[in-house]
Amino acid sequence: xxxxxxxxxxxxxxxxxxxxxxxxxxxxxxxxxxxxxxxxxxxxxxxxxxxxxxxxxxxxxxxxxxxxxxxxxxxxxxxxxxxxxxxxxxxxxxxxxxxxxxxxxxxxxxxxxxxxxxxxxxxxxxxxxxxxxxxxxxxxxxxxxxxxxxxxxxxxxxxxxxxxxxxxxxxxxxxxxxxxxxxxxxxxxxxxxxxxxxxx
Amino acid sequence: xxxxxxxxxxxxxxxxxxxxxxxxxxxxxxxxxxxxxxxxxxxxxxxxxxxxxxxxxxxxxxxxxxxxxxxxxxxxxxxxxxxxxxxxxxxxxxxxxxxxxxxxxxxxxxxxxxxxxxxxxxxxxxxxxxxxxxxxxxxxxxxxxxxxxxxxxxxxxxxxxxxxxxxxxxxxxxxxxxxxxxxxxxxxxxxxxxxxxxxxxxxxxxxxxxxxxxxxxxxxxxxxxxxxxxxxxxxxxxxxxxxxxxxxxxxxxxxxxxxxxxxxxxxxxxxxxxxxxxxxxxxxxxxxxxxxxxxxxxxxxxxxxxxxxxxxxxxxxxxxxxxxxxxxxxxxxxxxxxxxxxxxxxxxxxxxxxxxxxxxxxxxxxxxxxxxxxxxxxxxxxxxxxxxxxxxxxxxxxxxxxxxxxxxxxxxxxxxxxxxxxxxxxxxxxxxxxxxxxxxxxxxxxxxxxxxxxxxxxxxxxxxxxxxxxxxxxxxxxxxxxxxxxxxxxxxxxxxxxxxxxxxxxxxxxxxxxxxxxxxxxxxxxxxxxxxxxxxxxxxxxxxxxxxxxxxxxxxxxxxxxxxxxxxxxxxxxxxxxxxxxxxxxxxxx
Numbered sequence: 001x002x003x004x005x006x007x008x009x010x011x012x013x014x015x016x017x018x019x020x021x022x023x024x025x026x027x028x029x030x031x032x033x034x035x036x037x038x039x040x041x042x043x044x045x046x047x048x049x050x051x052x053x054x055x056x057x058x059x060x061x062x063x064x065x066x067x068x069x070x071x072x073x074x075x076x077x078x079x080x081x082x083x084x085x086x087x088x089x090x091x092x093x094x095x096x097x098x099x100x101x102x103x104x105x106x107x108x109x110x111x112x113x114x115x116x117x118x119x120x121x122x123x124x125x126x127x128x129x130x131x132x133x134x135x136x137x138x139x140x141x142x143x144x145x146x147x148x149x150x151x152x153x154x155x156x157x158x159x160x161x162x163x164x165x166x167x168x169x170x171x172x173x174x175x176x177x178x179x180x181x182x183x184x185x186x187x188x189x190x191x192x193x194x195x196x197x198x199x200x
Numbered sequence: 201x202x203x204x205x206x207x208x209x210x211x212x213x214x215x216x217x218x219x220x221x222x223x224x225x226x227x228x229x230x231x232x233x234x235x236x237x238x239x240x241x242x243x244x245x246x247x248x249x250x251x252x253x254x255x256x257x258x259x260x261x262x263x264x265x266x267x268x269x270x271x272x273x274x275x276x277x278x279x280x281x282x283x284x285x286x287x288x289x290x291x292x293x294x295x296x297x298x299x300x301x302x303x304x305x306x307x308x309x310x311x312x313x314x315x316x317x318x319x320x321x322x323x324x325x326x327x328x329x330x331x332x333x334x335x336x337x338x339x340x341x342x343x344x345x346x347x348x349x350x351x352x353x354x355x356x357x358x359x360x361x362x363x364x365x366x367x368x369x370x371x372x373x374x375x376x377x378x379x380x381x382x383x384x385x386x387x388x389x390x391x392x393x394x395x396x397x398x399x400x401x402x403x404x405x406x407x408x409x410x411x412x413x414x415x416x417x418x419x420x421x422x423x424x425x426x427x428x429x430x431x432x433x434x435x436x437x438x439x440x441x442x443x444x445x446x447x448x449x450x451x452x453x454x455x456x457x458x459x460x461x462x463x464x465x466x467x468x469x470x471x472x473x474x475x476x477x478x479x480x481x482x483x484x485x486x487x488x489x490x491x492x493x494x495x496x497x498x499x500x501x502x503x504x505x506x507x508x509x510x511x512x513x514x515x516x517x518x519x520x521x522x523x524x525x526x527x528x529x530x531x532x533x534x535x536x537x538x539x540x541x542x543x544x545x546x547x548x549x550x551x552x553x554x555x556x557x558x559x560x561x562x563x564x565x566x567x568x569x570x571x572x573x574x575x576x577x578x579x580x581x582x583x584x585x586x587x588x589x590x591x592x593x594x595x596x597x598x599x600x601x602x603x604x605x606x607x608x609x610x611x612x613x614x615x616x617x618x619x620x621x622x623x624x625x626x627x628x629x630x631x632x633x634x635x636x637x638x639x640x641x642x643x644x645x646x647x648x649x650x651x652x653x654x655x656x657x658x659x660x661x662x663x664x665x666x667x668x669x670x671x672x673x674x675x676x677x678x679x680x681x682x683x684x685x686x687x688x689x690x691x692x693x694x695x696x697x698x699x700x701x702x703x704x705x706x707x708x709x710x711x712x713x714x715x716x717x718x719x720x721x722x723x724x725x726x727x728x729x730x731x732x733x734x735x736x737x738x739x740x741x742x743x744x745x746x747x748x749x750x751x752x753x754x755x756x757x758x759x760x761x762x763x764x765x766x767x768x769x770x771x772x773x774x775x776x777x778x779x780x781x782x783x784x785x786x787x788x789x790x
Contacts, residue, residue, distance in 0.1 A: 018324060018406060018407065020405075020406040021324035021325070021402045021403065021405070021406035021407060022324070022325075022402070023406075024324075024401065024402040024405045024406050025324060025325060025398055025399075025401075025402040028397075028398045028401050028402060028432065029398060031432065032394055032397075032398070032432050032433075032436040033436070035432070035433050035436035035437060036436045036437065036439060036440050039436070039437040039440050039441065039481060039484070040440050040444075043440075043441075043444065043455065043477055043481065046474055046476075046477045046480070047455065047472075047473070047474055047477060049474075050458075050459075050472035050473070050474065051459075051472060052454075052459065052471045052472035053472070129447070129451050129452070129453060130451055130452035130453045130454075133453075133455075133472055133473075136447070136453040136454070136455065140443075140444070140447070144440075144443075
């Protein structure tokens with residue numbers, strides 16, 4: 001074999017905020033979060049074998065929240081598909097994705113507010129964290145998911161700040177990575193809703 | 201040949217000021233040293249705890265000076281109570297497994313050398329890297345705080361088995377706030393390790409220099425990469441498990457606490473939880489954790505052996521594939537810690553098979569090390585001695601694993617000193633030998649000064665003979681039936697074992713004292729050691745192409761291009777019997 005360097009597929013490391021590394025990073029994070037929730041849901045499956053397992057009527061507002069989160073995923077995708085590239089940015093080319101991202105942020109915040117409302121409804125029914133195993137899992141799963149959504153919201157705020165501030169500081173991969181994470185949040189929520197709906 | 205264009209902007213600017221340079225540093229080298237320093241504090245603390253335990257076992261009535269004032273309830277008048285013995289044991293295990301065996305070989309050396317070995321300027325996410333260390337440091341402080349609260353440290357062992365770990369004060373001293381601090385500390389530790397693993401994976405995948413293909417990476421880079429993949433999955437499971445434990449402790453939930461549990465004459469107000477669930481979640485992390493400790497050591501030892509033997513390993517590729525299969529299999533064996541837990545016996549059988557299978561890649565690696573050593577004219581240094589010691593310990597400790605993997609034998613040996621001997625040798629001492637080998641090997645690169653070789657060799661022989669004297673008798677004690685975690689010898693058959701225990705304690709005191717030679721060597725050489733050249737061991741990987749110690753941006757503004765495999769040793773090159781990875785010279789045809 002020739003000893004010449006095989007350079008074509010090797011990335012360039014010396015660039016602030018390496019885009020490929022942060023793309024790998026976001027997927028690795030998605031993988032780790034998936035693993036955590038897989039652990040929690042397998043704990044749920046083990047725990048449901050016991051005699052004190054009862055049934056919880058899921059607060060209907062969860063479906064409304066689901067709709068908000070799915071819509072936010074859609075607006076996020078529209079923002080992501082905007083044809084903006086790092087070196088060809090102008091304030092006007094960012095206007096459309098900026099608006100769609102703002103919509104995503106609003107819907108995301110509506111989702112978290114809705115989840116909060118669902119907890120209030122559960123509490124009004126006398127269902128608290130320690131009431132029974134079903135309510136424990138419901139609070140833990142929705143609570144941890146909401147924390148992860150809040151992290152996504154923080155990323156959206158950061159991104160909007162960058163885009164609104166100066167088009168020169170914006171980087172395409174930040175938008176792509178936030179979109180990956182945001183879609184993952186929606187997907188994770190559908191899975192959790194399925195588990196909550198069928199098992200709790 | 202086209203050269204890599206150098207971008208003007210760096211991952212981060214050269215650090216200015218004391219805080220940015222030494223405390224909240226973004227530089228992977230400083231963060232690596234911080235991890236190593238934390239591990240050093242943890243290992244001497246853990247060792248002191250083991251001394252106290254060994255001392256108490258053979259001289260139960262002896263008053264230990266100062267201890268009485270440090271632990272007023274745990275050791276009134278300096279005499280350790282049985283409960284405090286369990287506290288010491290819990291803290292010893294937790295410190296050693298998490299803050300030493302995970303921190304030093306993986307986070308410490310990995311942070312320092314992984315970016316350099318792949319030709320990168322820093323980790324992919326320097327800020328996450330800094331957060332990773334400081335979260336781990338916070339975790340350490342929270343854990344140590346358990347010594348200073350009235351409740352004292354938990355008595356539940358480093359595995360914190362539920363339900364006793366989950367119900368609080370009723371279960372015993374230290375299980376109130378002591379156990380809470382433990383769980384919070386481990387949860388924080390998980391966050392730190394997750395951030396670190398994420399960084400390692402992204403860095404390895406995307407920041408390799410031109411020409412650094414995956415198979416050209418040194419074996420230890422591979423080991424850190426595989427370890428970070430294992431760590432990502434393992435700590436992602438331990439984190440929610442700790443969270444559920446904290447909820448059971450503080451919020452009244454019943455994830456792990458069964459119904460009708462009466463502890464200390466009090467019916468526990470919990471229902472329906474599953475103590476086995478904790479064991480499953482814990483060991484799903486716990487077994488991979490063993491490989492998180494040992495894989496980096498395997499990588500370091502392979503790296504040191506190649507350089508010392510002056511010839512390549514029989515097959516570096518097979519070592520890498522073996523490490524990958526170990527990483528993969530490590531997720532299928534956790535049930536072998538639970539053979540006596542009341543789990544379905546058929547599950548035991550299912551967990552036994554992969555447990556025995558995992559010995560195959562481990563054996564292949566050992567045979568490659570031994571086969572490569574055959575006929576090699578090895579350079580005897582402190583680093584290579586500890587690498588050889590690693591192979592020895594790994595074999596001696598690994599062999600007892602064959603026995604423990606069989607459910608029928610494990611039922612007899614479970615929770616005896618046999619198990620303690622097994623994991624201390626194969627996971628504890630072997631991994632420590634890997635860390636020490638790496639320390640003697642890389643110290644010149646990290647500080648620009650050589651360590652004292654005579655003291656290093658003396659340190660090796662004391663440690664090597666000493667650890668065998670400590671842990672070999674454990675196997676015998678276990679086979680006789682000496683149960684672990686007992687603070688005194690209550691049963692009739694136990695007092696005759698006392699001479700063995702005395703021998704072990706004396707060996708532990710001497711071996712531990714020998715470690716101060718290392719500490720002296722480390723500190724003295726840091727300031728007074730002979731100056732080190734760029735490549736004192738005539739290694740070939742990229743860390744030996746830059747000054748000792750490396751500048752803040754590793755390679756300066758020099759573009760890094762890699763032309764060869766990592767271990768071109770034993771070939772004729774322009775510098776001697778080796779060709780550097782970034783040297784464009786052609787290799788002679790083989």
